[in-house]
Amino acid sequence: MILERKKGNTLQEEIKECYEEGIAMTSRMEVKDPMNWRVWIRFIILYILLVPWYFPKGISRVLVMGIPLWAFMIIFFLVCLVLCIIDVTRNHWDLEAFIESKDRNP
Amino acid sequence: MSGMFGPIVTLTISLVVMLYVGWYSYKKRQAESMEDYFLASRTLGTLVVALSLFATQYSGNSMIGYTARAYRIGFQQLVFPVFMVMIPVGYMLFIPRLYVLANRRKYITLLDFLEDRFQSKVLCFVAGIFLFWGIYVQFVEQLQASGTLFAGLGSNIPYWSGVVILGLIIAVYVAVGGMRGAMLAQAIQGGIMLLGILFLIVFSWMHYGGIGSSVQKLLEVSPEKVLPPQSAKGVLSWASTMALVGLGGAMYTHSIQQLFASRNEKVLKRSLSRMAVLTFVTPTILVFIGIIAAANFLGLSTMESEKVIPMMLSQMMQTSVLSYWAMSIVFAAILMATLSTASGVLISLTTVIISDFYKRFINPNVQDAKATRIARWFNFVILIISMILVLEPRTTIWRLTEIKFEGLLQAVPAVLLGLYWPRATKTSIITGMIAGGSLAIGMSLSGHPTYMGIHGGVLGMLLNFAVAYLLSKISKAHDSEVQSFNEKFVKLFKA
Numbered sequence: 001m002i003l004e005r006k007k008g009n010t011l012q013e014e015i016k017e018c019y020e021e022g023i024a025m026t027s028r029m030e031v032k033d034p035m036n037w038r039v040w041i042r043f044i045i046l047y048i049l050l051v052p053w054y055f056p057k058g059i060s061r062v063l064v065m066g067i068p069l070w071a072f073m074i075i076f077f078l079v080c081l082v083l084c085i086i087d088v089t090r091n092h093w094d095l096e097a098f099i100e101s102k103d104r105n106p
Numbered sequence: 107m108s109g110m111f112g113p114i115v116t117l118t119i120s121l122v123v124m125l126y127v128g129w130y131s132y133k134k135r136q137a138e139s140m141e142d143y144f145l146a147s148r149t150l151g152t153l154v155v156a157l158s159l160f161a162t163q164y165s166g167n168s169m170i171g172y173t174a175r176a177y178r179i180g181f182q183q184l185v186f187p188v189f190m191v192m193i194p195v196g197y198m199l200f201i202p203r204l205y206v207l208a209n210r211r212k213y214i215t216l217l218d219f220l221e222d223r224f225q226s227k228v229l230c231f232v233a234g235i236f237l238f239w240g241i242y243v244q245f246v247e248q249l250q251a252s253g254t255l256f257a258g259l260g261s262n263i264p265y266w267s268g269v270v271i272l273g274l275i276i277a278v279y280v281a282v283g284g285m286r287g288a289m290l291a292q293a294i295q296g297g298i299m300l301l302g303i304l305f306l307i308v309f310s311w312m313h314y315g316g317i318g319s320s321v322q323k324l325l326e327v328s329p330e331k332v333l334p335p336q337s338a339k340g341v342l343s344w345a346s347t348m349a350l351v352g353l354g355g356a357m358y359t360h361s362i363q364q365l366f367a368s369r370n371e372k373v374l375k376r377s378l379s380r381m382a383v384l385t386f387v388t389p390t391i392l393v394f395i396g397i398i399a400a401a402n403f404l405g406l407s408t409m410e411s412e413k414v415i416p417m418m419l420s421q422m423m424q425t426s427v428l429s430y431w432a433m434s435i436v437f438a439a440i441l442m443a444t445l446s447t448a449s450g451v452l453i454s455l456t457t458v459i460i461s462d463f464y465k466r467f468i469n470p471n472v473q474d475a476k477a478t479r480i481a482r483w484f485n486f487v488i489l490i491i492s493m494i495l496v497l498e499p500r501t502t503i504w505r506l507t508e509i510k511f512e513g514l515l516q517a518v519p520a521v522l523l524g525l526y527w528p529r530a531t532k533t534s535i536i537t538g539m540i541a542g543g544s545l546a547i548g549m550s551l552s553g554h555p556t557y558m559g560i561h562g563g564v565l566g567m568l569l570n571f572a573v574a575y576l577l578s579k580i581s582k583a584h585d586s587e588v589q590s591f592n593e594k595f596v597k598l599f600k601a
Contacts, residue, residue: 033599034198035526043195050188051345052334059334061325066318070334071181078188078386085194085382089375093198096371098206098598 032094039092042084049077110259112423112434120298120438121275124445127291155368155377157296158450159361160384164299165244166251166444169392171503174412176396177403180324180331182340183396185347187389192352194382199356200525201365203599205374208366210598216362216521217462223524223595226532230466232539233517237359238458240514241451244358245488247506248448249273249496254503255440258416269493272441276448277489292450295442300388302439305432307391310398313422313429317394320401331400343559350561353518354511360454412502415440455488456481508555512546512563519571527578528588528596534577542570 055070062069168186176183204219213219216237221230249269256268314320324331335341355361368374399414406414423433460481465472472480516539523530549555549562557565 031599034202039198043198047192047345047348050348051341053341053345055334057336063318063321066316066321068181068321068332068334071184074184074188075390078191078390081191081195082382082386085191085198086379088198089379093202093375094371095202095206095599099209099371 031097032092034088034093036092039088043081046077046081046084050074050081110263112430113259113437116431116434116438117441120295120442123294124291125275125278127294130290154290154293155364155373156380156384157294158290158292158446159364159377159381160388161292161296161299161443161446161450164385164388164443165248165447166255166440167244167247167447167503167507168389169299169303169440169443170251170254170415171247171412171507172389173392173396173399173415174502175504176393177400177406177411177414178408180328180397180400181333181393182331182335182344183393184390185344186393187386189348189351189355190385190389191382192348193355193385194378196352196356197365197378199353200521201356201362201374201378203525203595204362204521205365205368205371206598207595213366214363214461215457216357216359216517217458217466220520220524221466223591224520224532224535226536227467229520229532229536229539230462232536233520234458234462236513236516236539236543237357238455238462240354240357240510241359241454241458242492243506243510243513245448245451245455246492246496247503247510248444248451249492250499250506251503252441252444252448253496253499254412255416255437255444258413259420259437265499266497269496272445272448273489273493276445276452277485292446295446298435298442299439299446300384302436302442303388303391305439306395306436309422309429309432309436310395310418313425314398314402317397320398323401324397327404328400331397339559341559343556343561346556346560346564349564350508350511350515353567354514354563357514357517357521358454359458360450363454363457364450408502452485452488456484459484459488505555508561508563509550512550512561512566513543515563515567516543516546516570518567519574523571523574523578525595528591529583530574530578531581531583531587534574534581537577538570538572538574541573542566542568545569 052070052074059068059070064072172183172186176186204213204216207213207219207222211218211222213222217230217234220233221227224230249272252268252272253265254268256263257265311317321332335344365374365377368377395415395418399418403414403417419433419437423430460477464480465477519538519542520535523535543566546562546566549557549565555562
């Protein structure tokens with residue numbers, strides 16, 4: 001593809017274009033988009049666990065640290081969700097390369 | 107000690123600081139431009155963005171209305187921290203890409219994206235109505251919450267005084283300070299709120315006993331408040347509330363505007379993860395406070411229970427000098443929560459009216475300086491209309507919350523399909539929004555706001571998605587449209 005020369009371009013212009021495209025591609029290799037299954041499968045599982053549908057009747061009498069066991073478990077899964085969000089923002093999201101320098105503020 | 111001296115002192119100090127911040131921001135403005143007034147020229151850092159997001163999300167309605175709901179339904183109100191943490195999850199669906207597009211294509215609001223994507227003013231108008239509805243109800247909620255707070259502190263204090271006094275202060279400092287003023291003030295308010303919530307839990311723990319003893323009392327007097335949802339309907343309602351607020355809350359145009367104002371992606375990501383932590387801790391504490399109230403104030407009616415937090419405050423104020431001043435700070439914190447949300451919302455309302463409606467549909471060639479001037483005056487117009495509406499509260503704060511999100515949800519399909527699906531057409535999206543919105547409004551007006559526990563707004567959104575998808579499939583977008591979408595929005599993200 002690189003060898004296909006666009007109409008009217010001199011070889012010098014073509015080389016310059018390839019060079020710029022190469023730089024852009026290298027910077028985009030670091031890109032991570034959180035819109036992928038590895039991220040969303042975790043969110044979906046936690047969503048299901050955060051809905052209290054699986055507790056048997058009479059669970060309210062069982063207390064952990066003064067609060068009902070079911071409430072304790074919901075809080076536990078909620079902590080997992082918070083950790084998951086932090087992980088996604090840190091390790092699965094990097095689109096900075098797509099913001100061109102001319103778009104940034106000084 | 108009792109009386110209003112303490113609350114008035116703490117409140118006055120907080121308000122003076124906020125007005126100063128508004129003035130400081132006015133002086134610091136970089137230019138008389140829309141981007142500066144509405145997005146602080148995209149220059150804000152993590153601490154300001156995170157604390158102001160927190161302050162905007164936690165408002166008078168959450169501190170008063172949602173705690174009151176914990177009083178009424180007990181531990182089932184744990185859905186509150188759950189749905190609050192769902193909001194950052196909702197953001198993950200679209201903010202990463204939208205932030206890039208907003209920077210590249212200079213969007214100020216969500217509607218700028220929709221117009222750029224679908225090239226349709228009608229679509230923007232319909233989506234704008236839903237987004238405007240959501241934030242408008244949010245504003246009305248704040249005014250109602252400040253009135254309720256004042257009225258709950260003492261029988262001689264009228265409800266309207268809270269509405270009028272606070273409303274005027276918000277309008278002045280937002281009009282003067284713009285987005286930078288609002289966000290800086292919100293950051294300070296976020297700090298005061300954290301302190302206030304801490305005092306509230308510590309002192310109510312000391313005065314009424316810990317959560318453990320409250321649970322024991324509840325097991326005797328009203329055991330249903332300790333149970334998880336017992337019916338399929340209750341479980342579905344919980345799941346529906348998570349979707350309702352998680353997606354609807356992520357559609358708040360004022361929060362999206364705050365995210366667009368981040369200096370860079372790193373700031374944006376850090377702000378979101380900090381917000382996730384705060385949104386977990388604070389509402390969990392507020393639910394516990396509601397549980398303590400449920401065990402200690404028995405037999406309040408629904409509308410009386412709305413005032414349970416101010417009632418707790420005035421009771422605790424009478425116990426010692428220390429708790430009098432601590433509770434005065436809590437009082438200021440709740441008002442700050444109300445003010446910060448109201449100010450963020452007010453600035454967004456003016457953004458929607460000026461940038462999204464006036465500039466888009468009435469006068470596209472308006473100069474930025476003139477638009478900003480009109481925006482500053484519009485704050486007062488919105489305020490007066492809203493104050494007239496809430497002088498007689500008609501429903502609980504919680505129901506207002508549901509109504510608000512049901513409207514906001516109808517914009518979700520337009521944003522998600524617009525961002526990820528090249529074949530979505532404008533006609534199908536508009537028809538979807540109208541169908542979904544009609545279902546939600548119809549259910550609400552007919553007195554059946556839920557079906558099997560699922561909110562009308564959530565059902566409306568599902569219908570909205572289905573209609574938009576099927577019609578897009580049938581009508582088929584032109585290849586040229588699909589190609590232009592691919593060039594502008596999809597290929598951009600292909601490494």
